[in-house]
Amino acid sequence: MAVFVVEWTYAVDRAGREAVNAEHKAHLKDLAERGILLAGGPLPQDNTGLLVYRVEDRAALAELFVDDPYVQAGYVKQSLIREWQVNFGTLAGA
Structure with a gap:
């Protein structure tokens, strides 16, 4: 298994994404519960996640x-998208 860090730059601001935000969060929650998504969230200083x-x-x-x-x-x-070789911390060995 490999670990990938993904940075998304959005075409619309947070308010513009509100229409499907609940569905997006549900999708990510499902991936997290299945052990596929290890971490995720917005970068508040930018229009990115x-x-x-x-x-x-x-x-x-x-x-x-x-x-x-x-x-x-x-x-x-x-x-x-970058593949990440995690050597230290709670994600090491993930």
Whole structure:
């Protein structure tokens, strides 16, 4: 399994995302309960969000994005995806 850090830059501000925010949060909660999403949330200083996933590979990660309500609504204008080798802390060995 690999850990990926994903930074999403949004095409609309927080108020503009409100229409599907509950569905987006429910989707992320489901992924967290299944051990796929390790951490996630907005970066308050920017119009961005940071998500940390544990998945088999980059292709599996891409499949998760298709089901996210923010992606489906066109709210994500850019995704910066990096594989992360976690050596220390509570996510080490994830």
